[in-house]
Amino acid sequence: MNRADLPALSIFASVAARRSFRRAARDLGISVSAVSHAITGLEASLGVRLLARTTRSVAPTEAGRRLLDRLEPALASIAEAIEIATAQEDRLTGILRFSVPRSAAEMVLVPLASAFIRTHPGVEIDIRAEDGFRDIVAEGFDAGVRFGESLEQDMIAVPLGPTLRAAIVAAPSYLAGRSRPVAPQDLHDHVCIRRRFAGGGLYRWELGKGDEAVEVTVAGGLILDDDRLIVDAALQGAGLAYVFEAQVAAEMADGRLERVLEDWCPGFPGFHLYYPSRRLMRPVLRAFVDSLKR
Known part of the structure; x- marks a missing residue:
């Protein structure tokens, strides 16, 4: 693969996630024509069509979906590595996304999150409170909350409170x-x-x-x-x-x-915050976990 394709891969992932050249361009801070040019060049370089385009929609082709399956975890790891390398402990920034049961949000996580953002005003905490279990890795959450008895083995768990x-x-x-x-x-x-x-x-x-x-x-x-x-x-x-x-x-x-x-x-075993053991730990998540342990 041509190394010049690397920026275009990130643009492709953004277009695929947003299903729109215009929305991707707005989020990336570049022009729509620049996005279109990058995608066209990437498809020509790889020799395969990655996006199916109509006048009303944009969606990954089968080849595009196969590429995204491998590409999205890699891009997430790169972003996390950059965040880790550039983080300053005294000026934490970023968004933490949690998927939690509504009872856990009410009883433990909202009070903890409120205290954390008072200490770190540059941090945003986005809590999705609903009772259905989600795949936090596939859906882009930093961490989730469950009872200690129902955690997968490949997750790291930190107690959020007593029994x-x-x-x-x-x-x-x-x-x-x-x-x-x-x-x-x-x-x-x-x-x-x-x-x-x-x-x-x-x-x-x-x-x-x-x-x-x-x-x-x-x-x-x-x-x-x-x-x-x-x-x-x-x-x-x-x-x-x-x-x-x-x-x-x-x-x-x-x-x-x-x-x-x-x-x-x-x-019952109390609520636990859990996150993947195989992923680089973002500084903002590490700081939140450290605050729980303290």
Whole structure:
């Protein structure tokens, strides 16, 4: 390959990502004609068509997709290497992109990120809070957050907080006149607020006491996919809710929610920040991880 093609490869990756010569030119700070010239020259040099162009769209050809599969990780490594070489510890800059469950964003990551950007005002932290698992490498995230029990082996994990504990709660208005559950099987006599996972399945409540562990398929007419909405529904007397203890500490303290089956509520491995072990570590991510360890 001609070394003169190297800048054009970066331009090609930008056009392919944005599906537009104009948007790529704007992001790269060059003219549309310069982008078009670079792509035309690259295709002529390689002897293959990399982009299929119409009056309305631009998309990689099959050859272009094969090239991108190898090219994008290489370009990311180059960018990271340059960032590492030019970084100054006292003037961190850059964007950190995290993919996290909504409960983790609320309970741990947003407070930590807020403290970090106060110390490093040149840093931006972009948090994608949603409960479906994402491939952080393929989708360009710097790191993700999961429970410690569900991490891939090729990831480096850093604890974000202590062990979490579940809580089953309900409003006094719901519990009034009802027998409180004292064992997991008693949940079948109650209305429960159910939770749906991002993948579509319904959560089975995980309970444990000593060496005994059970999963209970609960019943109830209200199904939600967000912890905050589940807490709000419980406050309105919709039924029993299964959430993290930390999410309802204030509501339990002031009596708006009451706890049941406390001795059956287990602890979970806390949230962990994770990132790929095979990638050069960007200085801004290293600084964030170091702040967690401190």
